Amino acid sequence: MIPLETAPARPGPGQPRPWAFPHVEMRGLGDGLTLLAAPVHTLPLVSVLVVTAAGADTDAPGAEGLAALAARAMVEGTGQHDGASFALAAEQLGTAIDAGADWDGAYASFTALAPKAEAAMALLAEAVVAPAFPSREVERLKGERLADIAQTEKEPRGLAEEHFAAAAYRGGSRFARPLGGTRASVGTFDAAACRAQHAARWRRAGSTVIVVGNMTVDGAAAMVERALAGWRGAPAPRVPVDDARTTAGRRVLVVDRPGATQSELRVGHVAVPRTHPDYFPLVLGNAILGGLFNSRLNMNLRERNGFTYGAGSGFDWRRQAGPFVASAAVETAVTEPALREMLAELEAIRAAPVAPSELDLARQYLDGVFPLRYETTGAIADALAARVTFGLPEDWFATYRERVRAVTGEQVQAAMQAHLDPTAWQVVVVGDAATVVPVLERMAIGPVSVVPEQLP
Amino acid sequence: MQIPIDTHTLPNGLRVTLSEDHTAPIVAVNLWYHVGSANERPGRTGFAHLFEHMLFQGSANVAANEHFELVQRAGGTLNGSTWLDRTNYYETVPSHQLALALWLEADRMGRLLPAMTQEKLDTQRSVVKNERRWSMDNQPYGTWWERLPALAFPPSHPFHHSLIGSMEDLDAASLEDVAAFFRTWYTPDNAVLTIAGDFEPAEALRLVGEYFGPIPRGAGRPALPSFAVPATFGDPAPRTVVEDDVPAARVLCALRSPVFGSDGWYDAQMTAAVLGVRRGSRLYRGLVRTRQIAADVGAYTFDLSRGSDLLVVDVMGRPGVPAEELERALHAQLDALQALGVEEGELARAQALVETDLIRALQGAGTRADRLSQFATYVGDPRRLNEEPERFRAVTAERVNAFAAARLVRENRALLVYVPRTASVAA
CATH class of the missing domain: 3.30.830.10 (Metalloenzyme, LuxS/M16 peptidase-like)
Structure with a gap:
């Protein structure tokens, strides 16, 4: 052991080196298709991401999960390839064509070695322009979704998330139902439904192709134009999702998991859309509350009390109002003190200004870590897709860090007061009802109800 | 590169x-x-x-x-x-x-x-x-x-x-x-x-x-028990059935395989890719796409550096499909690769996937550093990271077949089988 006095002094920072988000060039490719190309020549890789307005937000009532199923089914057979040979063709190029939907959009993508990008792009175009939707594959994907639902019903995190969403939104909201759909909705789908979804939503007009990597802008434009020459049409108009909160006030829902060794806790409510002007104060406020390792929730529930492996919180940013939720998995026996501490932290972040040291930590982290987020072509492509999906300004990445640095403690507190509402908490506890229900009733947070271990 | x-x-x-x-x-x-x-x-x-x-x-x-x-x-x-x-x-x-x-x-x-x-x-x-x-x-x-x-x-x-x-x-x-x-x-x-x-x-x-520099060297480390184990489990290979609160059967098969960084480890990587990596793999095509008895499959190694590594083949069943059916299908796939060998196209596919994954992983400084530390720790030379592409390319169909003949044998298939708990057991 070295005597303490001889330990080298804690060093300060050196001189920061400049960094900029890769230059992005935008080009119209005709008939409403846009190219975003970001040449990055570090390694011989190219990432391509097609983004279109075919997200789960477009699912009609009763057809929840169709956007996700149709997007996945696009890579399961085309005019030229059946599902198996399509996968093999991509994998022989060392890549895979992935397709899927999230709440606000749908995508098809790959990352390949640069010399293989042109051939991979041709495969991606087959799936996007002319998917065949073979019945056998659509039925298989439906079966896999049903298997996925069965798995989620035995998995406490998935159960907690789905029950929280169902509790938080007004009944009938698309956001109250699972992104991939329910047993009832999935059961109604067939190849024709997938074909109709593709015909209505996966259209050229309004879509964006993002190309990031070892390729010039002209090279990217030529590749995309060639591959997607046959893509036509404009999508059906987008109807906004009902993103209103439940009219129920504060309440507690227990999802009974008999004998569970932990309680999965969720506390939150519907918050605000991604483009809300309070975005930055909310991001900073959440970092302090539950976003960072050294956040209040994690320091309290994990590091002071040892109740959990980790506690945190987050805003789920969507085009329309997504939820804010705090979460932790705690030992069953400490459900009461853990939930009490969680609720207290959610009150405290509104009640008093954040400490300057906390604000500095959050600002310095979000500012400093920004370049680290964009080390890969895939991460850059995903970031550009988010810019497109949310309609963010072109200077978003150039101004992000200065906007983080400009947030004040007053703005944080005002935003947390404005957008977190303790009278509206929807509390979900996935755990052993026999143990936790008496405890939750004693806590008098709100009416307590119990449901079995099934998806809503 | x-x-x-x-x-x-x-x-x-x-x-x-x-x-x-x-x-x-x-x-x-x-x-x-x-x-x-x-x-x-x-x-x-x-x-x-x-x-x-x-x-x-x-x-x-x-x-x-x-x-x-x-x-x-x-x-x-x-x-x-x-x-x-x-x-x-x-x-x-x-x-x-x-x-x-x-x-x-x-x-x-x-x-x-x-x-x-x-x-x-x-x-x-x-x-x-x-x-x-x-x-x-x-x-x-x-x-x-x-x-x-x-x-x-x-x-x-x-x-x-x-x-x-x-x-x-x-x-x-x-x-x-x-x-x-x-x-x-x-x-x-x-x-x-x-x-x-x-x-x-x-x-x-x-x-x-x-x-x-000033931190003193250790005073020596105690010897650990031997890591050496036979190349296969022997007959019969271990098998455990676990009744659990799960919605579908799942079969995990562990095969003893050569340690991280050895020539045989590269053969095991290629075999894993042929068997269970992505939608073009044998198990995906057979069990997920064609027979639809599995919801997903995977194959990977633990990357252990002493005694023996483990190659794991993982089959997640569809609800309602009996574990025995998954087991039989898994055995049949391993038997087929062992008996008939790999096709050149399958090996080319596996090598293309591995090469892309390798270069993708090197994009991040953190991953680069971690892989260099891995080679420095396990094989004593971080420069081995730069040999990865050529070592993967050097794996031939003959090598995969030799690996399969030696290691995919029945007596090297330890099975961990999860089955949904029946109501009477849960009561």
């Missing part, structure tokens, strides 16, 4: 790998200690991992959790992880914060014990017990990563016991254990340090010398 690799060894035995890349102002610091759950003594399962948690509880000049705070304040990311035969700690920071990351790692390598208290140990013990519940006890199939090594290695073997540890053994861990484990295993001569990304080599080496 070659990345620059430069190596140094300090007088105290710390091996240092430098890999410069000035693409972005980002630098990764990565430390591997050659200690994992394999080094635990009887009655202390889970200790190596609990100890990893204690390394974030401060050191002589760093307060509890200040390590996390200082790195995040510097705009960096960090963490640590424990595996059967190594533990790693890493930071990725803006390059002008390199000195801080090195200093923090050196302070805990040199001066951990003054900061250790009973209260910190008790809290982290509770955190780790909750990690066990979260990742294993309260998760469907969660016990697989405790059960599979127990099935594949005999009770006396260092890889047999639980990495996360039993509740009883976690309760038994003491501050004396912390001190002894630290003095024995957390020494510069049992560690490798990698710096990858944007730095000046002379300045980085100066900092490494200043911060890590």
Whole structure:
């Protein structure tokens, strides 16, 4: 052991080196298709991401999960390839064509070695322009979704998330139902439904192709134009999702998991859309509350009390109002003190200004870590897709860090007061009802109800 | 594609790998200690991992959790992880914060014990017990990563016991254990340090010398029980059936396979890709796409470096499909590859996927540093990372077939089978 006095002094920072988000060039490719190309020549890789307005937000009532199923089914057979040979063709190029939907959009993508990008792009175009939707594959994907639902019903995190969403939104909201759909909705789908979804939503007009990597802008434009020459049409108009909160006030829902060794806790409510002007104060406020390792929730529930492996919180940013939720998995026996501490932290972040040291930590982290987020072509492509999906300004990445640095403690507190509402908490506890229900009733947070271990 | 690799060894035995890349102002610091759950003594399962948690509880000049705070304040990311035969700690920071990351790692390598208290140990013990519940006890199939090594290695073997540890053994861990484990295993001569990304080599080496140089070499490490095991399990291979609160059967097959970095390990990687990596693999095509008895499949290795590695083939059933049907289908696939061999097209597919994945992984400074530390720790030379593409390309169909003939045999298939608990059992 070295005597303490001889330990080298804690060093300060050196001189920061400049960094900029890769230059992005935008080009119209005709008939409403846009190219975003970001040449990055570090390694011989190219990432391509097609983004279109075919997200789960477009699912009609009763057809929840169709956007996700149709997007996945696009890579399961085309005019030229059946599902198996399509996968093999991509994998022989060392890549895979992935397709899927999230709440606000749908995508098809790959990352390949640069010399293989042109051939991979041709495969991606087959799936996007002319998917065949073979019945056998659509039925298989439906079966896999049903298997996925069965798995989620035995998995406490998935159960907690789905029950929280169902509790938080007004009944009938698309956001109250699972992104991939329910047993009832999935059961109604067939190849024709997938074909109709593709015909209505996966259209050229309004879509964006993002190309990031070892390729010039002209090279990217030529590749995309060639591959997607046959893509036509404009999508059906987008109807906004009902993103209103439940009219129920504060309440507690227990999802009974008999004998569970932990309680999965969720506390939150519907918050605000991604483009809300309070975005930055909310991001900073959440970092302090539950976003960072050294956040209040994690320091309290994990590091002071040892109740959990980790506690945190987050805003789920969507085009329309997504939820804010705090979460932790705690030992069953400490459900009461853990939930009490969680609720207290959610009150405290509104009640008093954040400490300057906390604000500095959050600002310095979000500012400093920004370049680290964009080390890969895939991460850059995903970031550009988010810019497109949310309609963010072109200077978003150039101004992000200065906007983080400009947030004040007053703005944080005002935003947390404005957008977190303790009278509206929807509390979900996935755990052993026999143990936790008496405890939750004693806590008098709100009416307590119990449901079995099934998806809503 | 070659990345620059430069190596140094300090007088105290710390091996240092430098890999410069000035693409972005980002630098990764990565430390591997050659200690994992394999080094635990009887009655202390889970200790190596609990100890990893204690390394974030401060050191002589760093307060509890200040390590996390200082790195995040510097705009960096960090963490640590424990595996059967190594533990790693890493930071990725803006390059002008390199000195801080090195200093923090050196302070805990040199001066951990003054900061250790009973209260910190008790809290982290509770955190780790909750990690066990979260990742294993309260998760469907969660016990697989405790059960599979127990099935594949005999009770006396260092890889047999639980990495996360039993509740009883976690309760038994003491501050004396912390001190002894630290003095024995957390020494510069049992560690490798990698710096990858944007730095000046002379300045980085100066900092490494200043911060890590004075830390004394360890007083020697005790010999571990032998890691040697036969190449196959023998007849009959072990098989365990677990009734659990799960919605579908799942079959995990562990095969003993050559250790990380050996020629045979590359053969195992290619075999894994042919069998179970992505939608074009044999198991996906057969069990997921055509027969629709499985919801998903996978194949991967544990990447163990001593005695024997494990190649795991993982088949998640569709609800309602009996485990016996999954087992039969899995055996049939392994039998077919063993009997008939691999096709050239399948091997080309596997090699193309592996090559892309390798280059994709090298994009991040943190991953680059971690892989360099892995080769430095396990095979003694980080330069081996640059040989990966050619070593994968060198795997021929004949080599895969030889691997299959030797290792895919029935007597090398340890089976862990999960079946949904029946109502009568649950009552």
